[in-house]
Amino acid sequence: MEPGMEPSREHGERSDAELVRAVARFEEAAMHELYRRHGRAVFGLACRLLGDTMRAEEILQDVFVRLWEHPERFEPGRGELRSFLLRQAHSRSIDRLRSDTARARREEGHEVERARFNPGDDSLEREVWELIRSETVKEALAALSAGEREAITLAYFGGYTYREVATMLREPEGTIKGRIRVGLHKLATRLESAGLGARS
Amino acid sequence: MSAHAPLDELLGAYALDALDETERRAIEEHLEQSAEARAELRQLRIAVDALGATERDASCPEGAWDRIHAAITDGPDRDLPVLHLPATARRHRPPRLVAAALALAAALVVGLGLGAAVHRGQAPSNEAAVERLADAALKDTNARVGTLAGEGTPAVRVVVEPGGHGYLFGGDLPSLPPGRTYQLWTLDGAAPVSLAVLGPNPRIVPFSAGAAATTLAITDEAAPGAAVPGSAPLAVGTLA
Numbered sequence: 001m002e003p004g005m006e007p008s009r010e011h012g013e014r015s016d017a018e019l020v021r022a023v024a025r026f027e028e029a030a031m032h033e034l035y036r037r038h039g040r041a042v043f044g045l046a047c048r049l050l051g052d053t054m055r056a057e058e059i060l061q062d063v064f065v066r067l068w069e070h071p072e073r074f075e076p077g078r079g080e081l082r083s084f085l086l087r088q089a090h091s092r093s094i095d096r097l098r099s100d101t102a103r104a105r106r107e108e109g110h111e112v113e114r115a116r117f118n119p120g121d122d123s124l125e126r127e128v129w130e131l132i133r134s135e136t137v138k139e140a141l142a143a144l145s146a147g148e149r150e151a152i153t154l155a156y157f158g159g160y161t162y163r164e165v166a167t168m169l170r171e172p173e174g175t176i177k178g179r180i181r182v183g184l185h186k187l188a189t190r191l192e193s194a195g196l197g198a199r200s
Numbered sequence: 201m202s203a204h205a206p207l208d209e210l211l212g213a214y215a216l217d218a219l220d221e222t223e224r225r226a227i228e229e230h231l232e233q234s235a236e237a238r239a240e241l242r243q244l245r246i247a248v249d250a251l252g253a254t255e256r257d258a259s260c261p262e263g264a265w266d267r268i269h270a271a272i273t274d275g276p277d278r279d280l281p282v283l284h285l286p287a288t289a290r291r292h293r294p295p296r297l298v299a300a301a302l303a304l305a306a307a308l309v310v311g312l313g314l315g316a317a318v319h320r321g322q323a324p325s326n327e328a329a330v331e332r333l334a335d336a337a338l339k340d341t342n343a344r345v346g347t348l349a350g351e352g353t354p355a356v357r358v359v360v361e362p363g364g365h366g367y368l369f370g371g372d373l374p375s376l377p378p379g380r381t382y383q384l385w386t387l388d389g390a391a392p393v394s395l396a397v398l399g400p401n402p403r404i405v406p407f408s409a410g411a412a413a414t415t416l417a418i419t420d421e422a423a424p425g426a427a428v429p430g431s432a433p434l435a436v437g438t439l440a
Contacts, residue, residue, distance in 0.1 A: 024345050025338055026357070031272065035265055040257035047258050057261050061268050068272040069355035072347050072437070078242075079249070086252035087245075094217040137250045155218035156251050162213040163220070174209075181212030187247035 017076035024071040035064055038082050042089045049093040049159055059096070063088045090156070097159040140190040148183030151176050208237060215244040327403070334359065334367035334404050348418055350435035356418060360439055364411045366395075370402030373418075381423040387415040387436070397425035414439055 014022070014030070016037070022030035042063050046056035063085055067074070074084050141149055147169075154165045166176040207230045213219050214227045231237050337343050337359045348356040354372035368384060376382065382398035384407055395416070396407035400423070409416070417433035419426075 024347070024357075028269065028273065032265065032269070035268060039260050039264070041253070043260045043264070044258035045252055053261060056258075057264055057267075060260065060264060061271060064268050065271050070347055070349055072349075072440075079245070082253065083245075083249035086249065090252055091217050137254045140247075140250075152216065152251075155213065155216040156248070160218065161220055162210075162216075162218045165218070177209055177213050180216060180218065181209060181244070184212045184215060184244045184247040187250070188243050191246055191250050 016081035017074075020067070020071050020074050020076070020081065023068060031064070031068055034067065034081070038085050039064070041082060042085050045086055045089050046093050048157065049090065050096060055096060056093075059089055059092050062092055094159045136191070136194050137187075140187050140194070143190060144183045144186055145179075147171075147175075148179045148186070151179040152183050152187075155180060208240065211237060211240050212244055215241060215248045330367070330404050330406055333406065334369070337361050337365070337367050344439040346416065346437045346439040348416055348435035348437035350418075350433060353418075353434045356435055356437075358416060358437070358439065360409050360413065362411060364409050364413070366407050366409045366413075368396070368398065368402065368405045368407060370398055370405060370418075373402060376400035376420060379423050381421055381425055382434075383419050383421045383425050383429075385417045385419065385429060385433075386410070386413045387417055388413055392417070392429050394425065394427070397421075409439075 014033070016034065019030040019034050023034070039060060043056055043060045046059035047053060050056050050059070066088065067085070074081055141152075144152070150169065151162070151165055154160050154168065155162060158165075160168065162176045162180060163173055166173040169176065207227060210219060210223055210227055214224065219227065231241065338345075340361055343359050343361045345357065345359045348358060354374075356373065357369045358366055360366035370382065373382060377400070381400055382402055383394060384396040384398055384405075385392040386395055386409060395409055395413075396405055398405050398418070415436065415438050417429075417436045419429045419431050419433050421430055
């Protein structure tokens with residue numbers, strides 16, 4: 001087991017919501033347990049988006065330090081902690097990506113990644129597709145039209161604005177924002193039908 | 201068709217963080233006003249959250265937790281022991297319109313003495329004793345806790361015991377220039393009421409909030425403090 005990832009005997013049985021309330025009372029051990037549970041997911045998403053482990057660690061640190069400083073921003077009634085943290089990680093990674101310097105670094109990093117894992121394949125969508133491990137989500141994405149799927153994956157995993165996606169795909173901006181909205185609704189409906197959309 | 205249809209069309213892109221800054225601000229204002237838009241966003245986020253969760257977990261870099269731990273303990277609470285308490289408090293977002301309400305109330309309020317509730321934030325004569333008392337308040341499971349937050353201001357934690365005695369952990373606040381001071385207010389009544397003048401460089405500051413105080417705010421005022429807030433709050437939060 002990697003260092004820092006040993007489960008806490010005292011906190012291992014507590015729910016995420018209980019641990020967040022403990023964080024509000026300055027319990028560092030509760031914070032560590034939350035990091036143990038969700039740190040790898042946050043780091044994995046940031047790595048995927050930024051293509052750079054050093055910058056991804058900055059996002060990891062930023063997300064958890066903000067949780068420590070603002071535990072009240074997590075509202076258990078509105079969803080799971082992991083979703084909350086991943087949303088933070090995505091948003092902060094995208095902010096980082098949208099500086100030109102960061103984007104250049106990412107492009108460089110992705111080239112290395114492709115060369116290592118997928119030589120000759122320069123399709124971002126395909127790369128993302130292969131990384132997706134959830135069969136249910138994969139099936140739900142597969143049920144979308146190709147245009148909806150492409151727009152959503154480029155925006156979410158590529159970090160592009162819908163305007164940039166429209167330029168890349170040579171489609172009107174209105175078409176792309178429509179595909180994203182409709183596609184997400186279809187995805188949400190399928191996920192709910194499969195029991196993955198329920199909110200706690 | 202909704203009068204806000206053009207904005208609603210951007211909700212999908214907003215859920216994916218795929219808007220530029222101007223559009224993002226417009227959507228966030230729209231969301232504050234439209235329950236329908238908020239409901240649609242909740243639905244869209246079911247899909248977006250699933251996309252995020254599809255990514256492979258990655259082993260965190262060696263030492264990552266140590267660096268996070270150092271960052272979170274390098275604050276106002278760094279000298280406090282790790283606490284092991286049953287969690288009882290429920291927390292809520294700070295109210296969105298409190299800043300505007302505070303500004304309005306400040307314009308209406310009639311001169312308030314700072315009164316007996318004011319505690320000077322400059323280095324207490326026995327800092328260790330204050331820290332022990334604050335630590336005891338944190339250990340009191342009946343005490344209410346809150347985080348005062350604001351754009352560009354480090355989070356400030358407060359704890360208030362059932363009797364109304366409170367402690368503010370202000371060590372992360374940046375030092376103010378000479379002639380300025382932080383000031384703590386309660387916003388529960390018709391007008392803001394001063395709870396404490398915190399000084400230009402507060403650390404752990406005791407104050408008396410009254411048992412019913414719920415919404416607190418910090419402002420930056422001219423020393424030695426103001427009877428009514430002279431500016432919008434730097435940070436606002438609720439006790440729960």
